[in-house]
Amino acid sequence: MSGGLLYAFTGASLVALGLYALIVYAHLLRKILAFNVMGSGVFLVLVGLAQRAGAADPVPQAMVLTGIVVAVSATALALALMRRLFTDSGATTLDETD
Numbered sequence: 170m171s172g173g174l175l176y177a178f179t180g181a182s183l184v185a186l187g188l189y190a191l192i193v194y195a196h197l198l199r200k201i202l203a204f205n206v207m208g209s210g211v212f213l214v215l216v217g218l219a220q221r222a223g224a225a226d227p228v229p230q231a232m233v234l235t236g237i238v239v240a241v242s243a244t245a246l247a248l249a250l251m252r253r254l255f256t257d258s259g260a261t262t263l264d265e266t267d
Contacts, residue, residue, distance in 0.1 A: 176217030183210030195262045197251045201244060208240045 187207030191200055212233045219229035255261055 171220070173217045173220040176213050178217075180210040180213030180215075180217055183207070183213065186210075195264070197254070197261050197263065198248075201247045201251065204247075205240065205244060208236070212236060 184207050187203045187205075187210060190203035191207065194200060194203065215229045215233050215236075216225075219226040251261070
C-alpha cells in the first residue's frame with residue numbers, strides 16, 4: 170500500500186468519525202470539534218489522492234493550504250458565535266424550545 174493511499178484511507182476514517190460525532194453530540198463545542206475533524210479528513214484525502222507518477226501534485230496541495238486557512242477562520246467564527254449564545258442564553262446546545 171502506498172503512502173498516498175494510506176493518507177486517503179485515514180482521511181476517510183476521520184470524515185466518518187467526525188460525521189458520527191456531529192450527529193450524536195448535542196453540545197456545540199463538540200460539534201465544532203467534530204466539524205474540524207471532518208475537515209482534516211478531507212484535507213488528508215485530497216493530499217493522499219493527489220499523486221501523479223510518484224510526485225505530489227501542487228494544485229491540491231495549494232487547495233489544502235487555502236482550506237486550512239478558511240477552516241481556522243470558520244472555527245474562530247463558530248467559537249465566537251457559541252460564546253455569544255452562551256452569554257445571551259446560558260445554553261451550549263441548540264435545542265428547540267417552544
